[in-house]
Amino acid sequence: MDLGELYQELILDHNKHPRNFKRVAECTHHARGDNPLCGDKLSLELVFDESGRVRDIGFQGVGCAISRASSSLMTEAVKGKTRAEVLALFDLFHRMATAPMDAEHVEMAGLGKLEAFSGVREFPMRVKCATLAWHTLHAAITEGDSLVTTE
Amino acid sequence: MDLGELYQELILDHNKHPRNFKRVAECTHHARGDNPLCGDKLSLELVFDESGRVRDIGFQGVGCAISRASSSLMTEAVKGKTRAEVLALFDLFHRMATAPMDAEHVEMAGLGKLEAFSGVREFPMRVKCATLAWHTLHAAITEGDSLVTTE
Amino acid sequence: MTAEQSYEDAGDGLAHPFVKPFDVQKVRNDFPALHQTVHGKPLVYLDSAATSLKPSVVIDAVASVYGRDCANIHRGVHLLSARATERFEAVRTQVAEHIGASSRSEIVFTSGATSGLNLLASTLTQAHVRSGDRVLVSMMEHHSNIVPWQLACERVGAMVVPIPLDKAGALSLEAYANLLDTKPKIVAFTHVSNATGIVNPVQKIAAMARDAGALSVIDGTQAVPHLEVNVAEIGVDFYVFSSHKAYGPNGVGVVYGHKALLDALPPYQGGGDMIRNVSFSGTTFADPPTRFEAGTPNISGVIGMGVALAYLRNLGSDARVHEKSVLNYAKTRLRELPQVSLVGDSEHQVGSVSFVIEGVHPHDVGTLLDKAGVAVRVGHHCTQPLMEHFGVPATVRASFGVYSTCDDVDRLCDAVNATVAFFR
Amino acid sequence: MTAEQSYEDAGDGLAHPFVKPFDVQKVRNDFPALHQTVHGKPLVYLDSAATSLKPSVVIDAVASVYGRDCANIHRGVHLLSARATERFEAVRTQVAEHIGASSRSEIVFTSGATSGLNLLASTLTQAHVRSGDRVLVSMMEHHSNIVPWQLACERVGAMVVPIPLDKAGALSLEAYANLLDTKPKIVAFTHVSNATGIVNPVQKIAAMARDAGALSVIDGTQAVPHLEVNVAEIGVDFYVFSSHKAYGPNGVGVVYGHKALLDALPPYQGGGDMIRNVSFSGTTFADPPTRFEAGTPNISGVIGMGVALAYLRNLGSDARVHEKSVLNYAKTRLRELPQVSLVGDSEHQVGSVSFVIEGVHPHDVGTLLDKAGVAVRVGHHCTQPLMEHFGVPATVRASFGVYSTCDDVDRLCDAVNATVAFFR
């Protein structure tokens, strides 16, 4: 397993230049996420429009390259999606990232750019870095104001 | 190490026919001793006469052959002795019973019949059975009413 | 070490064609400690209830952690740490399956049954017991399932009330039912008595507790080595055991707790790993099971326990049938010996048999048996209230493992006879 | 395993004629886990502060307990139990000597530093701390020396007050002196910081506590592997450490307590062995250290710890000089690397060096170093208040043992350079 498969170009780029790294005014949903094992902290805010689609979303906090890039790409991926579509994407992403190392086939269809994180499952100690943003998003839209952790 | 050296004839006899197995009326000193590891319980009562010698002494309780015989022989040995003599004997007995297994010379002079317990130091798990009576005696004459244990 | 598979190879036609006969000699070859002499005689180890011997696979697993995957777990990103973490966490899943828990997060690793019972006594009392409340504890308990409740209840001003036993040493269900009328908050009892081997009707006791609105805690320390345990079938809220009595390393134990109940408990010890966020202005805690696992756990011990439980599972029910037949043989033979009386004789009994010899104190029996190469336990077995119930200061206990044989029992009985003769 | 004694045989005239040079290659041969490849590269183990590797003598000692002297201790009269008890109790005497305690009864075995600190926090608070009282805890502590005090103080309504640090991460003696004016009951602090390696002036801190009438508790977990510790010279009341960071097995720790003070403490956990007499009408407890050792201890672990401490003692002060030179080399080389900043740099430092790389999160550093075969720890090291003090979420920590070399440091620096390049 090559490092390049974990740190794909797209990930390195989003780490350096995170998109939607901002606060969202008058957000409808928000949550904070912690990875207590590495001290990462993430705060996520989003707002749905009247038609029930994500109008805006932003994140803030400190984290490693994987977790920053994952947050950044996640915000891009969910913008414009309905709640149901977001949850389906969460599910898809989660299954890809946590598939066993020796899994023969991992479903990627529908992930688009998020496929860049397919290498993470070969680095078991880093899976949580990739999924923190998604768990936080999940909490934000299913539990309202809440605090999640990845341990 | 032969069993016969631990369970000498004298010990077997005192186990079967313990001397001074009784309560002592109007005792001046008493103590109770526990061996919490084996559940043995000993109660000891004695009385000094006006000249400061042990006039009478008795013990009661349950215990193994070693502890019963030790109590019995102890009561015989200290009868008529002064407080100082008793403490010296305690010291002598204690040193004999707890001498290291590989000790080259163990002082026995002055122990008399109590020499029968010289085999006990070769059975480390049984040393406390032999010394319980003596620790209880020690407590009775140095601390007044008290409870000792051998752990 | 290659096993002489004498029993299997013998082809004596006695074994049922579809049942692999239990090859105890082969099993014995797995336990290096068996193959030694004691005072010049081959060791007869009848003290498995104190601690079981360990098969080579367990000893090797522990050594492989120290010799290869030597790292601290959870917090490391490097390969050794990843390997150690994976082996450690795999045991959690395995233990959950082994005892029928519904989720791996219901399994808390501790440093032994005693610390598991202390964890529960302390946290359950803190969460659910108030001044004047009652906790029921059976009179046949090991001190480890009595004293923690006394310490915890004293702190909140609650009462520990003993559940009485019948003459034979079995729990009195009638008395228990009456005590449940006093609305105790918790009922704590053992699955199998370590002093007598008596098996409690745990399913019934747990159901009665539940019906009375009490939480149930089972001490399964002597059950896991000898019985198929399923916490869901038993219907118990908490279940505790030690690794070292079930062929695993020492310094390790397990607490099973029903998920919703564990979630509601406060932390027990504080330290690394069990936290979410630490600050002098206020600390927050992780979810179970992590919340209850402060500090570096016994990593090699947990991994070794996993191997031990797999070994036991692999022997299957044949081992249990074999153990039971050795126990029954022991009881039959001991009953025949003059001056010997069994203590706590019961149909429902596994693993251990306790007895006394008229006129000879158990401590002396222990020494004479040891000289004959027979290792038994003598004393109160950390069950003083039970000893008091039977009116004895101590007993001799012979206890069995998967490696025990009827030959062992014969050697025991010979030594008992010699002891009686010696003290005649 | 025979060592190539290249250093000693070289005869290059560099070594002082009367000082046996420290043969690190020979030492490395004692540690089987060192001799493996990670991701195709020879392992560089720089995570000894998380857990040290174990020498073969320790691994073998543990195996010999399970393979031969496999028995429960204290309560058995048979030979295996006698042998196990003797080996176990001999370690108590050895530990007392190793750390300069005045009596073996001042040594309590626990399941680790964390449980030792919890034992002290719980019992000391119960005995000596009342509502409104203060306990001082330094800001550089491991969570294991913070959270137990928070939990225990909360129970009695007392306050845990942090002792501030100076900019460089050292304890501020001035601030400490002022806090002592508030008459705290207990002062808890570390001997050596696990995050920075900074060594506290423990003798001074303890003396100031004593003068102010406070009890002192030292967390010596990171000191015992690297320093000659003498509790009498330090003048501390309680001292705690873990075996697994000092070349011993995991699941074992030590609490030293001054005899008169231990005597006055209530029991911590209840169970077997720690009692004098158990009854439902009232239980009495054994004297220290037994009072604090409920249940079956980690017998093989304690025996293994004894072998580890003997191994360490046998290496002598040469090993400490060697370790210090490797640490100094690492600090010198790391300081030279662009983008690298040391965190908690101090003259008084042993065992560990922490650093951050500008623009690269420690977690990513950890992964890249691992790929290069270099095992370090990244994260907050269970010292969140200290991380907050330094204003970083996490650091990279390289930590050393007796087997560490300057080659290891070179491999580390190469990998750090490659990491910087990768993320440029």
Ligand SMILES: Cc1ncc(COP(=O)(O)O)c(C=O)c1O
């Ligand atoms: C029934 C029972 N409960 C609890 C214990 C305590 O187990 P441990 O000493 O391993 O903590 C024991 C063993 O001594 C036991 O037999």
Ligand SMILES: Cc1ncc(COP(=O)(O)O)c(C=O)c1O
């Ligand atoms: C300074 C310090 N104290 C306490 C601990 C806790 O030790 P353990 O995890 O062995 O209980 C550690 C190690 O993590 C430490 O480094």
